[in-house]
Amino acid sequence: MTIKKKSRVTSLAAGRPPTARKPKSISRKATKALINTHHVLEKKKAQAIAKGDRAAEIAIESEIDALGGIEKYQLASLQGQRLDRGGDSSHILMEWLNSMDSTISSSAGAHLKMLEVGALSTKNACSASGFFDVERIDLNSQSDGILQQDFMKRPLPKDDSERFDIISLSLVLNFVPDAMGRGAMLLRTLDFLKQPDTQYSSGLRTFFPSLFMVLPAPCVTNSRYMNESHLETIMNALGYVKAQSKITHKLVYHLWVRKSGVQCPPATFKKTELRPGHSRNNFAVVLSGSSG
Template sequence: MAPKKKGPPKSLAAGRPPVLHRVKSISRTATKALINKHHLLHKKKRQALAEGDKTAEAAIDAEIEALGGIESYQEASLQGQRHDRGGDSSRVLMQWLESSFSSSQNADLDSGRKLRMLEVGALSTQNACSKSGHFDIERIDLNSQGEGILQQDFMERPLPRDESERFDIISLSLVLNYVPEPKGRGEMLRRTAQFLRAPGRYIDLPQRAANFPSLFLVLPAPCVTNSRYLDEERLVAIMESLGYVKTASKTTQRLVYYLWRKDRGLEGTRGPFQKKEIRSGSTRNNFAVVLG
């Protein structure tokens, strides 16, 4: 009797071709449409969850899977990072940090060791920060896209036990906007400060002290420029309550970029921040950050 043939793999993940083997490019318009569709579906899902509508929730999950799930969202994000599309937000960060790596300050406090970076929501190991040679980078993502990226939820990552497990800089590029609830966004921002090293570490290196320890935050521009519940003034107030000072910012048609330096002297000086309308209008979005 001939040996019985094995059936298809039971795991969908096991049966899916590796994401990194996909080489087909999609247009900028299609990329943007796919990302926007994902955001809209996740917004509808949050509404269904809030209303306890299991039927609607299941239908939305089916739509998300039909689009390719979180993998298709990340693939579109990777397409958006291509140089010919003006992607890779870390290029902006490297421009801001240029003065910190001048010839007179090549060495870190730790006998020339590279600065430690935690990249949350990492999609690639070949961005500007990775190629700069200035950082020892730990990359994490909910759904790892390849070698060099640890599959991990930042909100479940164990807190550092000491300074050796903390970081000089954290990158949070297009991650906060994907957290489903305003309170969860606030908690994510609060958590970043717990993973950064103490500000006093750079006291003997003025150029480093101006930028580290820090948080690099990137959001879709409408989250700040067209929200009912968040504008830059309120975002600054929220970040200051967590001990951050804004050292650089940039706004484009699509994105807002911020570099926040941790300064423990400001921690806990303001708040709490509830969901409060600060701009009215039917065309506004509902992006918010709540911090208790």
């Protein structure tokens, strides 16, 4: 009887369980289809929960699980960030900030703090820039450098030392399944950003404190309930002013600088049709007057 020699582990990856191994690449078409389907199912799930339809909720959860759950969705999102597919969205922010590189570098002890919500990687353009101390969170962390946390349940800052100079919501707001929840998320960013009267240098004051937000372009360009002007009106009511923007056929990028407090009395924005048409999507943001 021969005794088989125990195979020697030649790398850390080889010694990890199969779920930790590098996943296979997903085609561009499959990536888009998976992300879109996941968004639709999450929206239907939220509607079922709102109606108290537990049977429908369970059925939709089964469909999501059959697709691979949040893990497969995140894999598709990571594939979408590959350089041969346009790279990660934060490189646009860095293009805007590079114009003030000398200002940031000369601000001794500035230690600009970024909160990246929905982080998928610790190696994106913002992380590699050296401009920021980055804190990363995500509902389902895929990396040791990303804290598994729900932004909407994150403990509120005790003082300014726990607040941030910039928050990144890159392809996050569109993942919130209902309009009211999106409004609540935008309101909540104000709790975690430094106040607009924070003592920045004149150069830094141009872009900080701020919110970097990225959405699929159709959320703004082809929605029944949203367009660029309406989005800006909502953000202005929250005390944000648009500093930079860019629209491509796939994505819309905005840098919103916090310049004032929330309008008083707080503004209310309902789901109002702005562009009729059967080909429109239903992306919307609802704000029910709230102080913050």
